[in-house]
Amino acid sequence: MNESFANFHQSNPFSTRYTAPGKTPFFFEKSFVQYIKASRPAKFQELFSRALGLGEDVRNSICLRYLVDQFESHSRRGQIVGAHGSGKTSLMLALKEELIKEGYEIFTWTLHDQARFLPDVFWTELQQFLQSVPVFLPSKCLLPPPVMSKEEYLSQQRRSMVEIFGKDAELRGNATVDSQAEKKNGGVEEFSVSETDAPKEAPNDSDASSGDVNEEVDDKTSREQADARGERNKSAVFGFNEAGNFGLRKTSDAGGLFKELDEPIKFAPFKELDSVDDLDDETSVADDDDEEYDEVEIVEAATAQGLSGDSFREILSTDAKDFDRRRSLFEKKALFFDGFEQLSYVNRIIIRTFCRMNQLGLLLTTHKPAIGVPVLFRTIPSVEILRELLKFLLEEVDMGDEMSDSELETLLKNFHYDVREILFSMYDAYENYRLAPRDVREQIVRRYPR
Amino acid sequence: MYRKNEIGFESINASEKERIVVRLDGRGARLYYPGETLAGSYYLNEIRQPIETTEISVLWQTEGKGNEDVGVHAFWRLSVHDGDWIDPVQPGRFSVVLPQCPLSYDGAIVKIRWFVRVRVFLANDAQLVGEAPFRLGALPDPRTL
Incomplete structure (x- = not known):
């Protein structure tokens, strides 16, 4: 048995199988929990007790439940604002899971490749989604x-x-x-x-x-x-x-x-x-x-x-x-739109008006705040979040000591706070590490991409 | 606390154990050649909730920096709603003839992984997943080229 058989089960922890949105949890900063605790102590107590009862990750559960509460209190409208690769889609999918637990039905649409217009299939599928009510x-x-x-x-x-x-x-x-x-x-x-x-x-x-x-x-x-x-x-x-x-x-x-x-x-x-x-x-x-x-x-x-x-x-x-x-037929239905900033001005108005007209929930991810939709959360990568993410991805891999805060800060600055690009570079670094001879691995184990 | 799984991630407790064990028959190296019969069994440990459905699939999946590709070679589904009898105590068996391609590959840009996946759907809408990877074919390791 050669070496490849012994290691065939090892996947690259930075492959899209593990790093794609929805495959990793969205990590919140501790400061956000403290903000919830300070601003709404009664709500914090309720969410804290609930998180303990469910046996879930307490911090993420509190934050997600708080955002769901904010989403519902704003007439089921909201937007997640952040730069490219900052975790907007991950947070949106995490909220989607929470809302599904609450009985919501979610229609998700993602725009790619600078698509400025909505295709016909979007309206067709959305109408099918809306008509899937028993009434x-x-x-x-x-x-x-x-x-x-x-x-x-x-x-x-x-x-x-x-x-x-x-x-x-x-x-x-x-x-x-x-x-x-x-x-x-x-x-x-x-x-x-x-x-x-x-x-x-x-x-x-x-x-x-x-x-x-x-x-x-x-x-x-x-x-x-x-x-x-x-x-x-x-x-x-x-x-x-x-x-x-x-x-x-x-x-x-x-x-x-x-x-x-x-x-x-x-x-x-x-x-x-x-x-x-x-x-x-x-x-x-x-x-x-x-x-x-x-x-x-x-x-x-x-x-x-x-x-x-x-x-x-x-x-x-x-x-x-x-x-x-008289309550809306779509009280428990929501449209999640990923990449809202790519749409043209007219299409943005159509989407918002359509959701308002039908009282359909709307959650957007966008680079810049869209007019008329309350901002639920601003995703800003930080050293704390990156450390949590790397710890999650590398939990089964022995990569030596953890990176220091200064190293992570340098990493974020070099990649313009784009976590997605950092993970792609980590993928290449891990492949170099994995394919290198054993003695070289020990030398490059701490040579993170710059 | 979170843990990675085959679907994505799940929130776990520290005391949680592996509850689905998949074992493959063969030579121990989990190396199979095209046209060979892959057989194995799966065990369900300490599952207290009633089981509604059990799915067994033999599939391959790509890994890399781009989009994933998945192909299901064989699939079995046992459901109590269809009148199937699912005994959590007795191990389940599966057997399938492996195809000619795609062969397992362990490259730097893309990887092709074969594995057997057992997914159990419980009555409380929870899912449990067990997985056993294996190699199809004997393509050379890129490190040896």
């Missing part, structure tokens, strides 16, 4: 606003309403858009679907099932009349808002058709409506102050759009159970 979801609500004529748009809306509420439901909408009503509603067409409770009125629905669409002259008056007849009105706003988002908002009461859905349903381009429901929720409107574009303010949007007047008040007065039903 019916009209696909038209998931795409950016289509380019079509107003007639096509209205007919598509009618088809969608029939698709949603069934053929038995009476569909009353704007057959022809009244200019005054449009002006009043801010360009948002409002449909009203009524469900008859009394069986004796069922034959009257035959007119509705024939597709006859009645124009609403006065929405408030018709509702009062319908209430007097014992009907329960269902209405939905279906149109564009100021930001150009295309969506559907139901403004009905708690009973009726929507009650039959098994899953809580909500489709609200205006996330601020959640703050009405959950006062303890830390979804901060203040976080949106740094938005420079495509942001929708709750008051302005509510007053200027179809949510004004009765519709908006109706939402506010609806009971808590109905608000739960």
